[in-house]
Amino acid sequence: MKRLSVAIIFIGLSAFYIFSRTSSAAPSTAPSTQVGATANNGITILPSPSAGTPPTPTPTPTAPKAASKPAPAPAPAKTGYKDGVYTGSVADAYYGLVQVQATIKNGLITNVAFLSYPNDRSTSVYINSQAMPMLTQEAIQAQSANVDIISGASATSGAFQQSLASALALAKY
Amino acid sequence: MREMRPIMGMPIEIEIVGENVEETLNAAFSYLVSVDERFSTYKEGSEISRVNRGEVVDGTISTEMREVFALAEKTKKETHGYFDIRRPDGLIDPSGIVKGWAIHNTAGLIRRAGYENFFVNAGGDIAMSGKNAGKEWSVGIWNPFNTKEIVKVVYPQGKGVATSGSYMRGAHIYNPLAPKENLTDVVSITVIGPDVLEADRFATAAFAMGRSGIVFIENLPGFEGYMIDKSGVATFTSGFSAYTKP
Numbered sequence: 001m002k003r004l005s006v007a008i009i010f011i012g013l014s015a016f017y018i019f020s021r022t023s024s025a026a027p028s029t030a031p032s033t034q035v036g037a038t039a040n041n042g043i044t045i046l047p048s049p050s051a052g053t054p055p056t057p058t059p060t061p062t063a064p065k066a067a068s069k070p071a072p073a074p075a076p077a078k079t080g081y082k083d084g085v086y087t088g089s090v091a092d093a094y095y096g097l098v099q100v101q102a103t104i105k106n107g108l109i110t111n112v113a114f115l116s117y118p119n120d121r122s123t124s125v126y127i128n129s130q131a132m133p134m135l136t137q138e139a140i141q142a143q144s145a146n147v148d149i150i151s152g153a154s155a156t157s158g159a160f161q162q163s164l165a166s167a168l169a170l171a172k173y
Numbered sequence: 174m175r176e177m178r179p180i181m182g183m184p185i186e187i188e189i190v191g192e193n194v195e196e197t198l199n200a201a202f203s204y205l206v207s208v209d210e211r212f213s214t215y216k217e218g219s220e221i222s223r224v225n226r227g228e229v230v231d232g233t234i235s236t237e238m239r240e241v242f243a244l245a246e247k248t249k250k251e252t253h254g255y256f257d258i259r260r261p262d263g264l265i266d267p268s269g270i271v272k273g274w275a276i277h278n279t280a281g282l283i284r285r286a287g288y289e290n291f292f293v294n295a296g297g298d299i300a301m302s303g304k305n306a307g308k309e310w311s312v313g314i315w316n317p318f319n320t321k322e323i324v325k326v327v328y329p330q331g332k333g334v335a336t337s338g339s340y341m342r343g344a345h346i347y348n349p350l351a352p353k354e355n356l357t358d359v360v361s362i363t364v365i366g367p368d369v370l371e372a373d374r375f376a377t378a379a380f381a382m383g384r385s386g387i388v389f390i391e392n393l394p395g396f397e398g399y400m401i402d403k404s405g406v407a408t409f410t411s412g413f414s415a416y417t418k419p
Contacts, residue, residue, distance in 0.1 A: 086404070134411040135387060140324040140401055142316060147326055148305055149186075151336045151363055152297040152315035 178202050181209045181272065183296035189283060190290035190305060197286040201279050201293070208275040211237060214266050225264045244374070245270050252378035252389075273335060273373025276300045280369070293369075298335040298376075300369040309419045317360040317401050324407070325363075325399060327416045333369030337362055337380035338401075362386055362400040365416055372396070 175188035176198055187201055211220045220238055223229045234242075245258040245267055258267045272295055279293050280300035290303035292310055301310045312334055313323030327334070338361030362380050366372035375396060379386030387408050390398035397413040 135391060135408050136411070136413075137406055137408045140316060140405050140407045142319075142322040143313070143324060143326055145311070145313070145323070145326045147311040147313035147323060148188075149292055149294050149299055149301070149310060149312045150297065150315060150323065151294075151299055151312050151334050152317075152338070152361070 174198065176202075180205045181213065181268075181275070181295070182215070185296070186292075186294040187279070187283075188292055188305075189288050190303070191288055194288065197283055197288060200286070201282055204279055204282055205275055205295075208237075208271065208278075211235065212241070212267060212271045212275075214264070214268065221265065221267060241267050241271055241274060244274060244370075248374045248378065252375070252382075255381045256374060256378040269377045270370075270374055272296070272298055273333075273370040276373075277333070277368055277370040298333075298369055298373050299329070300333055301329060302331055311419070314363050314399060315361075318405065324401070325417070327363075327365065327399075328419045329365050329416055332365050332367060332416075333372035335364050335366070335369060335373035335376040337364075337373075337376040358402055359383055359386065360401045360403050362390070362398055364390055364396055364398045365413070366396045 174191075174194045175186065177184055177186040179185070180202065185202070185205060187198055189197060210216065213219045214221055214225070216222060220229065220235060224234065224238065242258075245256070248256040248270060249258075256269065258265050258269060260266050276293050276295050276298055277300055280291070280302060283291050283293070284302060288302075290305065292299060292301040297315070299312060304310065309328040309330055312327050312329060314325040314327065314336065316322040316324045317338060338359075359380060362376055364372045364376035364379060366375060375390065375393060376398075379390050379398065379400075382389055384400075384402075387398050387400040387410065390396050391410040397410045397416060399407055399409045399413055401407050
């Protein structure tokens, strides 16, 4: 069932791209599967089409969905991260499955490498080279600026709702 | 003048820059109350509750309800099924689209009343217009791990902002294509889009996509996003940085 969903999503996205991309530039040759690391400011994930593409689409690779758990869980945000190499869970990007490995040194992300990357489908590679985004990563850090407005997850409204509901429950006879 | 009232189960904050804005503020809040009366699945007498109980025959559905259903259907198509107002139990819960739609309409109401500089913030989804004393409105993105902090400041320049996430209440958004899977990896995703309705409906869908959500936003013309995962790493789209400067 999941395989089917993945296939459907993939087909849908392929169609989406075919219709939405008007340019037909040849696939570029992005350098490597590695990610350039820059100290504190963030890292840019580069597109990385791999060689050896079969001419016809093949079924989704049977990569396991489970993530290998990092020995110590990385501490959230505020004071950075614990040193070590952490393997992310396999993520279902439209174009295939993606898994990354992050290396932390001295509390900073020093490298993010792709462990699996779609290279088994010609369309995948086409999508990668055409549209694999230039996503950037950074460790979140507290900012001191004063702002006019705050945006948090809509779930914060749920917390508000919960609090209100519990207050009202107390107010009940 | 700025005022906050709890409506639709969330704090709603409106600021209108100018003189004698009370009347418009009241009209704006009243409109939101009327939306809540119609669309709240928590209110037994609301139109949506009556629709869900099968008490509303097709011909008597309100124009507003039709509009919201049409928007939901459109969003479902545009997000390859990741946005769906039909819950796993078969009932319809349009709250995922009503909020953005209602904020957008409230902004229209304030603009028609003659005000240029204002914002409407409903539980973190924001419509804004003009400036605040000559400066761009600034929006802080909450630290999902500590809501006493903000981790990013953006200047949306009149665009809409919406954040979708799981923190503080567990995952309240599920993946309609795999309803039993937990969405635990991504903690929040903030989307800047052409207006708050657009930002909201795509933020909700992108969150349901898990890690692929930010890729989806990157490939959506006119949208930028900032995703925070459970290890405190943010991934953001290529044009996002343009909004981090006033």
